[in-house]
Amino acid sequence: MASNHSSSEEVKRHRVEGPQKHIVAFVLSLALTIIAFAAVAAGDINTTFTYIILVAMAIIQVFVQLAFWMHMKDRGHLFPIIAIVAGVFVVFTAVITAVYWVWW
Structure with missing residues (x-):
């Protein structure tokens, strides 16, 4: 009985993890990349502020990649x-x- 219960939990977990989370992660990764590209392409923004935006987007991108694509949240x-x-x-x-x- 106990082994049946654990397999049903595993099925529920795999059913919840579907393409929706991957699509959200992909869109979030694209948005972060576009923000970083726009900050550099703008040219009129202060250089220091551009560097801050780039570093912040890179750090957020690392956490998104680790959490969603590398499954470090599991x-x-x-x-x-x-x-x-x-x-x-x-x-x-x-x-x-x-x-x-x-x-x-």
């Missing part, structure tokens, strides 16, 4: 999340070390 993805966080830590450490080394 259960059972703790190790990949830990690996990504460790990689980001290593990259930031390397960049900070390189900048410090050059400016020394």
